[in-house]
Amino acid sequence: MIINLRSDTQTLPTESMLRAITSAPLGDDVFGEDPTVRKLEDMAARMLGKEAGLLVVSGTMGNLVSLMAHSNRGDEVILDPDSHIFYHETGSLAAIAGLMPMPVRSREGMLDPDDVAAAIRSPNVHYPRPRILCLENTHNRSGGRILPLDLHKRLCAIAHERGLKVHLDGARIFNAQVASGIPASEWAREADSVMFCLSKGLSCPIGSVVVGDAEFIERARRFRKQIGGGMRQAGVIAACGIVALETMIDRLAEDHINAKLLAQGLADIAGLKVDPDKVETNMVYAEHSATGLSTEELLTRLKEQGVLASGSPPNRIRFVTHRHIDRSAVEEAICRIKRAVEGA
Ligand SMILES: Cc1ncc(COP(=O)(O)O)c(C=O)c1O
Structure with a gap:
C-alpha cells in the first residue's frame, strides 16, 4: 500500500459530498443564480465574521483576485518571500496583477512588526504605493506554524495605521482554529480579506473561498471573471464545500x-x-x-x-x-x- 504524505490536497471527497452533489439545487453562478453557491458563500462569510464571500477555483485564484481587488497596477505588496503567494504562485501577482512585491523575510513564518513597519515606504513620487500586507496562517514553508493572534493583531495594526489593506492567505486557517482553539473569525476580524481552501484537509475535490466586505467581494468577483474564473453550475463544487464546513473541520x-x-x-x-x-x-x-x-x-x-x-x-x-x-x-x-x- 502506498502511503501518500505529499499533501492534504490528495484527499478524496467523502461519500456525503458525492451525495450532496446529486441533490444540490443548481443555477448559473455567473448570473448569481446558483442557490448552492450562494449558500456556501454566505455560510463562509458568516463563519469568518465578514459581509460576503466568493467561491473560486483554487487558493491561488483566491489570493490573486484578492490582491487585484485591493490595489491598482504598480502598487506594492509587502509579503514574506517564504509565503505561498511569493514562492508558489508562478509570480501571478506580478505577471497578472501588475503588482510589485516588497519581500520581508519572516523567521519561521513569523514576520517582525519592526521589519514590516520599516518596509512600508512613505509617499514619494519615485516609489510604488504600498497597498497590501499579506499574511499566511498556517504558514506552509515553516511547517504549518500558526501565526499567534497577538502578533497577527500587531502586524494588522501597523498596516492599517499606514493605510495598507491586509490580506490573509488562510488556506489552512481551520487547522489553526482547531489546533489553537481560537476561532478563525478572530484572525479574520483584523484582516480586510481572507482566503481559505476547501480542497486541502477539508477534503473537497475543488475550491476555495474569499471573504471580505461586500464592496471588496464585488471587485473580486469582477476580477475572477476577468481571469476566466466565472463558473456556471458551480453548486456541484459548493455542495461539497457546505458538507466540509459543516462536518470536516473538527x-x-x-x-x-x-x-x-x-x-x-x-x-x-x-x-x-x-x-x-x-x-x-x-x-x-x-x-x-x-x-x-x-x-x-x-x-x-x-x-x-x-x-x-x-x-x-x-x-x-x-x-x-x-x-x-x-x-x-x-x-x-x-x-x-x-x-x-x-x-x-
Ligand atoms: C498557504 C497556501 N496558500 C495557497 C495555496 C494555493 O492553493 P491551490 O493549490 O488551491 O491554488 C496553498 C496550496 O498548497 C497553500 O499551501
Missing part, C-alpha cells in the same frame, strides 16, 4: 495528532533533523543534509519504499497528514522512511 485534530506522532518517529532516525515541538498542525519538515542524499534521491528512495512526500530542495522533505492517513499508516510510514534513509 476532525483536523486527528491530522495534527498524527503529524506530531510522525515527527516524533522521524526525530529518532539518524540523518534526519526534525523538531516535534515545532509541529503545531498537519505538516512535518525533515532536514536531511546529514543523509548525504539530495532531496530528489531521498524522494526516490521513499517512493521505492511506498512513501510519497514532497521536496523542498536543497535539504528538506515535507510530509503532510490528512484524512486518509491514520495512526497505523503513520507507524508504518516511520518504519519505511527509516529503511529508505538507512539504505543511504
Whole structure:
C-alpha cells in the first residue's frame, strides 16, 4: 500500500459530498443564480465574521483576485518571500496583477512588526504605493506554524495605521482554529480579506473561498471573471464545500495528532533533523543534509519504499497528514522512511 504524505490536497471527497452533489439545487453562478453557491458563500462569510464571500477555483485564484481587488497596477505588496503567494504562485501577482512585491523575510513564518513597519515606504513620487500586507496562517514553508493572534493583531495594526489593506492567505486557517482553539473569525476580524481552501484537509475535490466586505467581494468577483474564473453550475463544487464546513473541520485534530506522532518517529532516525515541538498542525519538515542524499534521491528512495512526500530542495522533505492517513499508516510510514534513509 502506498502511503501518500505529499499533501492534504490528495484527499478524496467523502461519500456525503458525492451525495450532496446529486441533490444540490443548481443555477448559473455567473448570473448569481446558483442557490448552492450562494449558500456556501454566505455560510463562509458568516463563519469568518465578514459581509460576503466568493467561491473560486483554487487558493491561488483566491489570493490573486484578492490582491487585484485591493490595489491598482504598480502598487506594492509587502509579503514574506517564504509565503505561498511569493514562492508558489508562478509570480501571478506580478505577471497578472501588475503588482510589485516588497519581500520581508519572516523567521519561521513569523514576520517582525519592526521589519514590516520599516518596509512600508512613505509617499514619494519615485516609489510604488504600498497597498497590501499579506499574511499566511498556517504558514506552509515553516511547517504549518500558526501565526499567534497577538502578533497577527500587531502586524494588522501597523498596516492599517499606514493605510495598507491586509490580506490573509488562510488556506489552512481551520487547522489553526482547531489546533489553537481560537476561532478563525478572530484572525479574520483584523484582516480586510481572507482566503481559505476547501480542497486541502477539508477534503473537497475543488475550491476555495474569499471573504471580505461586500464592496471588496464585488471587485473580486469582477476580477475572477476577468481571469476566466466565472463558473456556471458551480453548486456541484459548493455542495461539497457546505458538507466540509459543516462536518470536516473538527476532525483536523486527528491530522495534527498524527503529524506530531510522525515527527516524533522521524526525530529518532539518524540523518534526519526534525523538531516535534515545532509541529503545531498537519505538516512535518525533515532536514536531511546529514543523509548525504539530495532531496530528489531521498524522494526516490521513499517512493521505492511506498512513501510519497514532497521536496523542498536543497535539504528538506515535507510530509503532510490528512484524512486518509491514520495512526497505523503513520507507524508504518516511520518504519519505511527509516529503511529508505538507512539504505543511504
Ligand atoms: C498557504 C497556501 N496558500 C495557497 C495555496 C494555493 O492553493 P491551490 O493549490 O488551491 O491554488 C496553498 C496550496 O498548497 C497553500 O499551501
